[in-house]
Structures are given as C-alpha cells and as structure tokens.
Amino acid sequence: MYRSLILLLFIGAANAHQMSPTYPKWSDSYIDDISVSRVRVFNKRKDVEYYEIGVFDKDMKPIPFVTQYDLRGIKYHNYAEFTIYINNRYKKDALYVCSKSMLPKLKSTGVVSKICSKFKD
Amino acid sequence: MIKDFSYTLALTIIVGIISYGASKSAFALDVPISASVTGSCIISTETNGTYGQPNAYTLTTAASDGGQMPITRVDVTLASAYKVKFTVPSSFSSSPNLNDVVTFTGDTEVSAVSDATNMADYETDKVEVSDYVDEYDLTATGSTWFKHTSVAVNGGSRAYPSGNYTSYVVAECIAL
Numbered sequence: 554m555y556r557s558l559i560l561l562l563f564i565g566a567a568n569a570h571q572m573s574p575t576y577p578k579w580s581d582s583y584i585d586d587i588s589v590s591r592v593r594v595f596n597k598r599k600d601v602e603y604y605e606i607g608v609f610d611k612d613m614k615p616i617p618f619v620t621q622y623d624l625r626g627i628k629y630h631n632y633a634e635f636t637i638y639i640n641n642r643y644k645k646d647a648l649y650v651c652s653k654s655m656l657p658k659l660k661s662t663g664v665v666s667k668i669c670s671k672f673k674d
Numbered sequence: 675m676i677k678d679f680s681y682t683l684a685l686t687i688i689v690g691i692i693s694y695g696a697s698k699s700a701f702a703l704d705v706p707i708s709a710s711v712t713g714s715c716i717i718s719t720e721t722n723g724t725y726g727q728p729n730a731y732t733l734t735t736a737a738s739d740g741g742q743m744p745i746t747r748v749d750v751t752l753a754s755a756y757k758v759k760f761t762v763p764s765s766f767s768s769s770p771n772l773n774d775v776v777t778f779t780g781d782t783e784v785s786a787v788s789d790a791t792n793m794a795d796y797e798t799d800k801v802e803v804s805d806y807v808d809e810y811d812l813t814a815t816g817s818t819w820f821k822h823t824s825v826a827v828n829g830g831s832r833a834y835p836s837g838n839y840t841s842y843v844v845a846e847c848i849a850l
Contacts, residue, residue: 571714649848651846663719664845669847669849
C-alpha cells in the first residue's frame with residue numbers, strides 16, 4: 554500500500570509546469586529606450602521538452618519583444634530563465650508574459666499548459 | 675591602596691576581555707538566512723485523457739464508455755493572485771480525413787481541493803465563458819484538481835474512419 558501511495562505521489566508531482574515570479578518588473582537595460590525583465594520557467598513535465606514565451610497586452614494580443622529564444626528546449630527537471638527586452642514605446646501596453654508548453658504528437662487527449670505572469674510597476 | 679587599585683584594574687581588564695569575547699562569539703553566531711518569496715502558479719497534468727468509443731460515431735472520455743478523463747492540478751502560492759482558465763477541445767488536433775462534421779461538447783469541473791473551507795465555492799463561482807471555456811478565481815492558496823470531459827460525435831451517425839484521433843485541453847493560469 555505504501556509503495557502504491559509513493560508511486561501516486563510521484564506521478565502527481567511528475568508533470569508540472571511552473572513559472573515565477575507572479576509579478577515581474579521592467580528595469581532599464583544597457584541599451585537606450587530598451588527595458589528588460591526576466592522570468593523563470595521550471596519544467597517538471599516529462600511529456601514536454603519545449604516552451605514558448607510571449608508578451609501580451611490586456612486583450613492577450615501579442616506585443617513585440619526580443620529574447621534569445623522564444624521557443625526554448627527545457628529538459629525535464631530543469632529550469633530556464635528567459636530575459637525579455639522590450640522597446641519602451643511598447644512597455645506600457647505589455648501586461649502579461651506567458652510561457653506555453655509545446656506538446657509533442659499525442660496518443661490521445663493531452664493538456665497544454667500556459668502560465669501568465671503580470672507586469673506591475 | 676595601590677594593591678586594591680591594581681586588583682580593581684586587573685578585574686576590569688578581565689571582565690572587558692570576557693565581554694569582548696562574548697560579543698565576538700555572538701557575532702560569529704549571527705548567520706543571516708534570507709529568502710525572496712515571489713509566488714508562482716504550477717500546472718500539473720495528473721492524467722492525460724483517452725477517448726473511448728461506445729459506438730461507431732462517438733468518442734468520449736467517460737470512464738463508463740472506456741475513456742479516461744484528463745485531470746489537471748493547479749497549485750498557487752499566493753491567494754487571489756491568479757485565475758485559471760480551461761478550454762476543452764472543440765476540434766481534433768490530429769485525425770484521419772473526416773467524412774462528416776464532428777460536434778464537440780465538453781466541460782470542466784472541480785474534482786478535489788486541498789482546502790475544503792476556503793475553496794468550497796470554486797465550482798459554484800466558476801464563470802462559463804463559452805461552451806468550451808470555464809474560468810475559476812483562485813482565491814486561496816493550495817491545490818485544486820480539475821477534471822475535463824470531452825465528447826465528439828460524428829455527423830449523421832456516420833462511423834469514424836479508422837486511425838488515430840487526438841485533441842487537447844488548454845489550461846491557463848493567469849496572474850490577476
């Protein structure tokens with residue numbers, strides 16, 4: 554029974570997607586008129602290898618931004634820090650930064666996970 | 675007199691040394707531990723779903739028909755900081771060439787909570803945004819389990835062509 558319980562707990566914790574912080578902030582970058590922010594994505598989903606990052610306005614419409622890779626491979630049980638650069642003219646409209654799991658070819662019904670943090674001054 | 679003065683001076687020096695040593699020891703024990711709690715949302719896929727086929731033209735995640743409901747768990751570490759939005763399938767993400775229009779139905783429900791007192795109203799307070807989209811405000815910290823159903827009926831009661839059918843639920847955790 555205990556073995557079963559441990560197995561269930563392990564399965565329960567094995568497939569998770571986490572992003573922090575809840576409220577990232579912009580700061581000045583070393584380039585004029587460009588602000589920078591960072592979020593961290595943790596991959597505990599065995600079935601997912603890639604995550605996509607995006608910046609959105611209040612209506613979840615995409616906002617132009619720059620990062621090294623907007624689609625990035627994150628190994629199981631590893632995290633990645635996304636550094637996001639944005640032109641200051643878009644900064645006031647940028648409300649959310651979201652990470653989304655990219656599912657491989659599925660056998661049946663799967664779950665796409667998407668987590669959005671909110672920019673606050 | 676001089677002897678008393680020497681004795682007092684020696685005693686003062688000894689007490690001073692002991693006090694200094696004690697204060698140095700106190701500094702040595704003063705190890706700071708700091709933390710920065712930023713809060714986060716965690717979406718876990720507890721169970722990936724499977725479609726069962728009770729008849730030639732229906733695919734369903736109902737266990738009674740041989741399917742399996744997908745179950746997701748959402749953990750939040752800040753109260754009233756996130757809402758969670760679920761979109762159940764309205765189309766297949768992959769399938770063979772279909773011979774008719776498929777009608778999708780589905781729903782999301784709270785299946786379990788970690789805090790029975792503060793999460794008791796999650797299901798009654800949910801917002802049904804559309805036939806496929808449900809939203810919940812996560813007003814308490816802890817874990818909430820959600821179960822999702824999906825039923826796909828092929829038009830005209832026509833049998834599904836053989837092949838693999840896949841679809842997905844989208845679980846979104848959005849900071850408020």
